[in-house]
Every structure is written in structure tokens, then in C-alpha cells.
Amino acid sequence: MEPMEHRTSWTFVTNHARILAMVLEDPETRLRDMAVTCRITERAAQAIVANLESAGYLTRVRHGRRNHYEVTSGAPFRHPAEGYQPITDFLRLLVDLNRRAEGAGRPPVDGDHHERDSRG
Template identity: 70%
Template sequence: MEPLGPRTSWTFVTHHARILAMILRAPDMRLRDMAETCRITERAAQAIVTDLESAGYLTRVRNGRRNLYKVTPGTLFRHPAEGGHEVADLLHLLADLTSKAGTRARSG
């Protein structure tokens, strides 16, 4: 399906939201895999995870040679326009969309 309108560089979903949704689906996902999926550098993915951890949206625990991430329940959107809503609602929607896209890709 072709995008509507002229091609531009912006998207509706930020890299921060994508990475947080990935962590919700796969708490042991490697930064390298997050970066590859988002089509960003590993350093950029690391900076996003650090942003999310500093803001209280996730916690990171060392598990052997890997990190195990956990999305913090009950966190709210940062912008006042959505401030009363939990981030988890969006993350579950994104996680569901991504799993459906993966299913379509495998069956198509």
C-alpha cells in the first residue's frame, strides 16, 4: 500500500514509542535488534533506551551478558494534551499491529 500524499521524513510513531513497544513484546531484546528494526544506529537506540529509563518509562536489569528490560506500569504520556492517558494503551496497540504485520509477512 502506498502512503498518502507526498513523501516526507516524518512519521506518526516516534522511535521512542517503537522501542518501548518492542521492549513490551520482548523484554530481553538486544539493542542491536531494536536498532535494526527501527532502522537507526545502535548508538541511537542506546540513547533512546537511556531516555526512557531516565524518564521512568522502563527499568533495566543485567541478566548475565544481556539486559532485561521492564516497562513501568501506569506511566502517563509526557505531553499535556495526552497527559491523563497511560502509555501502555498505545504500546499494546503498537505491539498488536507489529505482531499482525509479522503474521502477514510470514503468510504472504
Template identity: 75%
Template sequence: MEPVEPRTSWTFVTQHARILAMILGDPEIRLRDLAENCQLTERAAQAIVTDLETAGYLTRVRHGRRNHYEVTPGTLFRHPAEGNHEIADLLKLLVDLDQPAEATPRPTADGDHRKHREG
């Protein structure tokens, strides 16, 4: 039997969520780096940042030649199915995925966060 090709090239995480998580991880990240990490053009990354800013998910302040971004606390998912949940948990998960495994705190049975160690 031949391998089945996917119908489309979709992902579970949108580019908007990726960019917002990267900004949370580095509030002074350059637009060029956002675009490169998401495999987008700078123009597409700029459009996403503008979408997020317009919708109130982040603010942008100019510091000299750089932008400083701040993710707005307490913002909710846009879709009604998740609309009563804050996006903070998803963003934290995405930011943690970018951290090395040894530095990622893992909750223990009692909810305590301790560094996960391999071995």
C-alpha cells in the first residue's frame, strides 16, 4: 500500500499564535526574525503583528530603532468554542516548547514545578 499524501498542508498552530508566542518569549524580537522563524515574508509577519495589535492582543512601543512589544494580559480566544478561556496558557505552552528539555519546568503530582532532568 502506498503512503497517503495529506490533502492540505495545515498545522494545529496558526501563524498568529506562533508570532504572539515568540513576542511573549522575546518582547524586542525583530520583525525579520519573526518572519524567518515562521517561514513567512516580512510583509506577512507585519500584517499578522498588525492584526494582533488591532485586535488588542499586543501593544507596540518604539524604543529608538527597535519595537518593544507587550502581550496584553487577560485576552481571550477569538472563537466562541474557546472564547471564555485566556490565551495565556496556550502561549506559555508554545514558549515552553522552544526551551531546552532540561530547563523546562515540569509539574509534579502536587502541582509543584521542578526542572525536568533526562536520565
């Protein structure tokens, strides 16, 4: 089977979902890492985090120079078709898929959220 060509007009997973999955996997992930993984600017990642926080999908607490994020337990999907289902089941699937891809030798994106330095 031929590999699918890279499409940029739309995706099945939004950057909001990607960022929530990153927070679920690592509550101290940095905005910089979110941006690199999603291939967006840090300002766009910051806006997404603000959207998610204001909608009640995550909380943010400052720990020294770092933020600690937490996905809200039991938060439902936003669309009524899936609104009865908690978003965390879907996020765990994304985390698991990412781990499997990394285990299969997927080349890491520069600044992948698993490779951290000591800066905040």
C-alpha cells in the first residue's frame, strides 16, 4: 500500500485534543513542547490552553517557574453526538497511539515533549 500524502487542510485530531493528551500524559509539559509537537506557535498553544481552561477541560497551577496542568476528570466531549462520553477515554487512546509510534521507531519531532531540559 502506498503511503498517504501529507494533507494540511484538515485532520481527524485537533490541536486542542493533542494538547489535552499531552497534559494527560505529562502534567508539567511546557507550552514550547506543546507548540513543537502540534507544529504551531507558542502563542497559538497558549491560546489553546486558555480555551481549554476557560471551557473547564483543564486547570493550570503555577509551581515555581513551571505550570502544572490537570485534565478535568469526567469532562465530556463538546459535540452533542458524543457529549455523554468522557473525553479522557479518547485522550488515553491518543497517548497510547503516540507511545506505540515512538516505540516503533518514529523519529521524534525536535523538542518532542519527552525530551526535556531543566529550563521552565
